[in-house]
Amino acid sequence: MRELSILLWLFTRQVEGLYSLYRPSYKLHLVTSASMQKGEVENSQGLNIVVLPGFGNAGVDYLNPRGMGEDFGMISALRHLGHSAEVVPISRLSWLRIARGVTSRRFWTYDSEPQDLFSFYLKETERTVLESFEKSGGQKVTLVGHSAGGWLARAILGDGDFNGDRRVPSSDVCCGLISLGTPHFPPSNIEADMTRGCLRFVDKCFPGTHLKNRGISYTSVGSGEVLADKSANQGTRERFAHQSYTAVIGEDVLRGEAGDGVVPLSRMHLPGAHNITLPGVYHSIDAPRLRWYGGPEVITQWLS
DSSP states (O other): OHHHHHHHHHIIIIIIOOOGGGOOOTTSOOOOGGGSOHHHHOOTTOOEEEEEOOTTOOTHHHHSGGGSOGGGSHHHHHHHTTOEEEEOOOOSGGGGGGGGGGGSHHHHTTOOOHHHHOHHHHHHHHHHHHHHHHHTTSOOEEEEEETHHHHHHHHHHTTSBGGGOTTSBHHHHEEEEEEESOOOSOOSSGGGOTTTTHHHHHHHHSOSSTTGGGTOEEEEEEEOOEEOOTTSOTTSHHHHHHHHHHHHHSSOOOTTOEESSSSBGGGTOOTTSEEEEETTOBSSTTOGGGOBTTSHHHHHHHOO
């Protein structure tokens, strides 16, 4: 159990990067959804969006980030732009359910599948998506996955059956996947795989833009704002980036490896997808001036 506790701690710290370096100062001018010019940006033909939280995050992080108010939230910003938007209501404590997988042999041999460790997440996502689909009168859902939420979205789309349900083709309820800062590929060193094989399974069974020919569109959004530097001072973004990129890639990265401060850019873009690289954008919700993928000023750069 001690090894599992360390694993969960590392996954939260290194893959989601919820750390104080990117904590915004409330004294700075921050653009909120309420301060945007609604008449200039609202889209009358809005998308039906469901946001999938990243590992360690909770649904509230996308509604009311750090208790700053809903006007600062990603969901509010999406709705202001004319889209229907919901977030999968995962709680932070629910991630501890991954610990149930410790009794499985596959956990220790790094052969786990998403349903082994993340069934709670996939079931909640399935429920949220189907509810959103019904509530909209049958408008297909665009999945927007932040960080690990991006590859977990690939898992729920699966081989064409929504969350493995043969009665519900994925393309009947979903029309696209937009991933934000997602580590789409497993590390080269299997023992560095903090998903215990789940990401490797997704990459092997549902590679790249697996359902593109069935009407599912794919967009991968990333950033190369932070360059890794092992020799940088402890506590700097560059030093943390080196540690985090090394964990994601599975081997020591070279100085200058680009990424969003948590995930290296080389792991974010899916072959065959519409790939976007944003300047000045960070991985985590607590980025300076809300300059993360779901910040009100940033969303319009990848969602047109």
